[in-house]
Amino acid sequence: MSGNVVIVGYGMAGSRLAAELHARDGDRKVTVLGAEPHRAYNRIMLSTLLAGKIGEPDVELAEVAGQGTDVRTGIAAVAVDRAAREVRTDDGDRISYDHLVLATGSRAVVPPLPGLDPADLPERVVPFRTLADCRRILAAAEGARSALVLGGGLLGLEAARGLAARGLDVGVVHPLPYLMERQLDPAGAAVLAGTLAGLGVTTHLAVAATGVTATGNQIRLDLADGRSLTADLLVISCGVRPETALAAAAGLAVQRGVVVDDRLRTSDPHISAIGDCAQHDGAVSGLVAPAWAQARVVAQLVTGEDPAARYRPRPVVTRLKAAGVDLAAMGDPTGGPGEELTFTDPARGTYARLRIHDERLTAAILLGDNPSVGTVVQLFDRGGPVPADRRALLLGRSLGATAAAPAQSPALMPDAATVCQCNDVSKGALVGCWRAGARTVDDVVASTRAGTGCGGCREAVAGIVGWLSEVDSVEVTG
Incomplete structure (x- = not known):
């Protein structure tokens, strides 16, 4: 399919779409506009950068400029003329398009507190959203x-x-009674708070902030219970809001996000939206795996590779990426039908909760070292039947090798088992990459993209590559 494709946004969604288009045949010109002045980067890994575990080059995503792709960083789109099919930029350029894709992402929410002006924050008060932040x-x-x-x-x-890992005394202020209320239940959040306390992070729960005062190098945070906390630095992490101003000004349908259908089309068939800014079936995702899946669907449709391609959301698994904390949460933590199984060991920082309905896993929280986490994620993601021995899932006992409950050994893991949730890479795809000549973890990652999202599967990828290197021939179970 020929024509001009313009992508507004050079974040994780926009850069992935550019790469997907670049990898497909066809005579087309792709222009990518990125308001940030640097190349695309992995936003998920910023917390690891903050902790000092990696450097800035490690968060950069692969460059896609060249061969029909024009990437313009530091250039923002300021208006869309739908009648003329043009995008106007802040440097005065007008770029025509046959198809426009909005990947404008989201922006950090700065709460309306006395002392906080989003347009002029004190020097030591910083949102945590971008590389610049x-x-x-x-x-x-x-x-x-x-x-x-x-x-x-x-x-x-x-x-x-991340800041505690740098040796700072860190306090977290949260207005609700427990941490991560969207992913956890009160019992699991209490264990998490205990684990964080042991890592140098104090939590102040069920108390709202009422004001901020910056004096010299000190920041004072006033609380609703009458207390005031002081520190050298205040980081704001109060959620994000989809960036929809450009779409709304162009007259597109906007609710919480830019409204899209199963084809990721907006109310204008010549304009799509993907990633944090897109609202599909009433929901805004804000996670990398859905954004990358959406990029793939748009690429298939725009290039004509698969005119029947449709976006179908998959179950979401949340992983907390913090040194010393192992947490996986999936499904609705607030309750639902079915049987509940729980295990708590606060002294060891361990909590496990499973909800099973009609022999399917509908929700789970696994905090601490639990060998069954990979199996639980697979069961939740694929909707397979749970084993008769529920304790095996809850406590991490060996389950043996079945399609419904893949064992931890790579040799026994089914071919269909998903290793990388962000990129939907199966064990079979990793084996196929090995057979095609990849011989190192970096080679396999470069070929399949496994491990390039949240990074949580890197150890599993390395384990499979290590196993492959030890055998002369591979028989993949199915």
């Missing part, structure tokens, strides 16, 4: 002894743990 936090953390994080959700806790 991460740089500012790292600069402020130099020589600092303490930090506060406003927000006890997933990203806030990753930021808190």
Whole structure:
């Protein structure tokens, strides 16, 4: 399919779409506009960068410029003329399109507190969303002894743990009674709070912030219970909001996000939306795996590779990426039909909860070292029947090798088992890559993209590559 494709946004969704289009045959011109001044990067790994475990080059995504792809960083789209099918940029250019894809992402929410002006934040008050934010936090953390994080959700806790790993005394302020309320239940969150306390992160729960005061190098955070906390740095992690201003100004249907159908088309058939800014079936995702799946569907449709391609959301698995904390959560933690199994060992930082309905796993929380986490994720993701011995899932006992409950040994893991949730890479795909000549973890990752999302599967990928290197021939079970 020929024509001009313009992608607005050079984040994880936009850069993936550019790569998907680049990999497909066809005579087309692709223009990517990125408001940030640098190349695309893996936003999920910013907390690891904050912790000092990796450097900036490690968060960069593969460059896709060249061969029909024009990537313009530091250039923002300011208007869309749907009648003329043009995008106007902040440098005065007008770029025509046959198909436009909005991948504008989301922006950090700055709460309306006295002392916080989103357009002019104090030097030592920083949201945690972008690479520029991460740089500012790292600069402020130099020589600092303490930090506060406003927000006890997933990203806030990753930021808190990253700063604690740098030796700062860290406090997390959260207005709700327990941490990560979207993914956890009160019992699991209590165990998590205990684990974080042992890692240098104190939590202040069920108390709202009422104001911020910046004085010299100190930040004071006033709380609704009358207390005031002071620190050298305040990180704001109060959620994100889809960036929809460009779409709304163009007259597209916008609710929480830019409304799209199963083809990821907006109310204008010549415009698609993917990633954090897109609202599909009433939901806004904000996670990398759905964004990358959406990019693949749009690429298939725009290039004509698969005119029948449709986006179908898959069950979401949330992983907390923080050194010393192993957490996987999936499904609705608030309750539902079926049997409930729980195990708690606060002294060891272990909590497990499973919900099973009609012999299928509908929700799970696994905190701490649990050997069955891979099996539980597979059962939840694929909807396979759970084993008769529920304790095997709950406590991590060996399950043996079945299609419904793949064993931990790579030799016995079914071919269909998903190793990388972000990129939907199966064990069979890794084996096929090995057979095609890849011989190192980096080679396999480069070929399949496994491990390039949240990074949580890198150990599993390395284990499979290690197993493959030890055998002369591979028989993949199915």
